[in-house]
Amino acid sequence: MYLKTLHLRQFRNYQDCLVNFNAPKTILVGDNAQGKSNLLEAVELLATLKSHRSVRDRELVWEEATVGEIRANLERAYGSVELSVTLRSQGRRTVALNQESLRRQLDFLGILNAVQFSSLDLELVRGAPEKRRNWLDSILTQLEPIYAYILQQYNQILRQRNALLKKIRKQEIEGTNELSSQEQIDQLALWDAQLATAGSRVTRRRARMLQRLAPIAQAWHTSISGATEVLDINYAPNVSLEEDDPEGVQKAFLSKIQQRRIPEQHQGTTLVGPHRDEVEFTINQTPARAYGSQGQQRTLVLALKLAELKLIEEVVIKNLLTFTSYSEFKRVFPYDGARKLSRWAQKPWTCLASK
Ligand SMILES: Nc1ncnc2c1ncn2[C@@H]1O[C@H](COP(=O)(O)OP(=O)(O)OP(=O)(O)O)[C@@H](O)[C@H]1O
Numbered sequence: 239m240y241l242k243t244l245h246l247r248q249f250r251n252y253q254d255c256l257v258n259f260n261a262p263k264t265i266l267v268g269d270n271a272q273g274k275s276n277l278l279e280a281v282e283l284l285a286t287l288k289s290h291r292s293v294r295d296r297e298l299v300w301e302e303a304t305v306g307e308i309r310a311n312l313e314r315a316y317g318s319v320e321l322s323v324t325l326r327s328q329g330r331r332t333v334a335l336n337q338e339s340l341r342r343q344l345d346f347l348g349i350l351n352a353v354q355f356s357s358l359d360l361e362l363v364r365g366a367p368e369k370r371r372n373w374l375d376s377i378l379t380q381l382e383p384i385y386a387y388i389l390q391q392y393n394q395i396l397r398q399r400n401a402l403l404k405k406i407r408k409q410e411i412e413g414t415n416e417l418s419s420q421e422q423i424d425q426l427a428l429w430d431a432q433l434a435t436a437g438s439r440v441t442r443r444r445a446r447m448l449q450r451l452a453p454i455a456q457a458w459h460t461s462i463s464g465a466t467e468v469l470d471i472n473y474a475p476n477v478s479l480e481e482d483d484p485e486g487v488q489k490a491f492l493s494k495i496q497q498r499r500i501p502e503q504h505q506g507t508t509l510v511g512p513h514r515d516e517v518e519f520t521i522n523q524t525p526a527r528a529y530g531s532q533g534q535q536r537t538l539v540l541a542l543k544l545a546e547l548k549l550i551e552e553v554v555i556k557n558l559l560t561f562t563s564y565s566e567f568k569r570v571f572p573y574d575g576a577r578k579l580s581r582w583a584q585k586p587w588t589c590l591a592s593k
């Protein structure tokens with residue numbers, strides 16, 4: 239995959255700027271506040287539909303406009319692809335692939351792969367657990383775009399469950415009885431089950447991904463630190479999983495919800511689930527977050543980022559090689575196959591054609 243052009247219109251401080259990337263490597267040089275980070279942010283948005291700097295589209299649109307656009311041409315093995323994101327200061331963003339508007343944003347993910355490394359990434363080691371969760375999520379979104387949907391579902395269930403817990407708590411404090419105690423039990427049970435189902439999907443995917451990423455990061459870390467340091471990466475999910483088994487994880491989830499029932503009702507918020515996961519990095523058996531020197535933390539982040547790059551490369555290539563027969567391809571992509579295949583995997587196209 240190669241990013242050929244990037245066209246920014248009314249995006250951040252760019253009014254209309256077309257950039258051609260002709261060289262294998264490009265270095266952006268400019269004064270402070272000229273828009274270097276903004277340009278990289280545009281690429282990040284194309285890859286993940288998220289910006290680590292901003293959550294509101296309003297901030298992304300040039301301040302004197304109401305609509306902004308990021309458009310890019312990519313060279314892929316099977317030909318060119320055009321991606322575009324239209325951002326609105328009010329209203330939903332829309333995405334298009336080859337000028338065809340996509341109904342599901344999910345279909346946009348995984349086409350452009352990018353790994354970002356910046357000074358802000360030190361936060362990955364030093365910052366709050368949320369930073370590490372976001373990091374896991376952004377890798378997973380690129381590796382398996384469906385993850386974006388799974389995570390969104392989980393967050394939606396979490397919000398609704400929290401709203402119910404809050405309502406119950408409020409009722410308790412104010413002594414009203416909007417919901418009878420049976421209604422409370424029934425409604426909570428409904429959300430518990432949904433939270434466990436969606437939550438275990440998130441947890442299992444995070445665990446699987448980290449299992450693959452950790453040895454790569456360790457190898458990089460050994461090589462960068464000159465083999466003087468040993469890195470350990472430990473996924474500490476809020477609901478621990480013994481095995482990668484959906485039923486087992488869901489059971490563990492429900493039993494932890496039972497255990498935490500009283501504190502949850504007391505605090506009026508959900509205390510169980512992957513929104514409270516953590517990833518622990520230890521260097522020579524010492525937690526890097528609290529005790530790592532600046533140099534150690536930098537080495538660690540670099541190793542993590544290089545591992546991320548390698549993993550994305552490996553998985554994308556594996557995806558390319560997954561479909562070795564036309565029948566398998568048809569099974570996975572029964573309709574609209576060619577378009578989807580070209581999104582996911584270019585090499586099998588020649589592979590298939592030669593069969
Ligand atoms: N929505 C917006 N509309 C107009 N200008 C914006 C918008 N969002 C950000 N900017 C401007 O973009 C500029 C920052 O750009 P950016 O962060 O890309 O700078 P940079 O080139 O990376 O600078 P540095 O070298 O300091 O990191 C700021 O001047 C900021 O005011």
Ligand SMILES: [Mg+2]
Nearest residue numbers: 271274275276
């Ligand atoms: Mg910058």
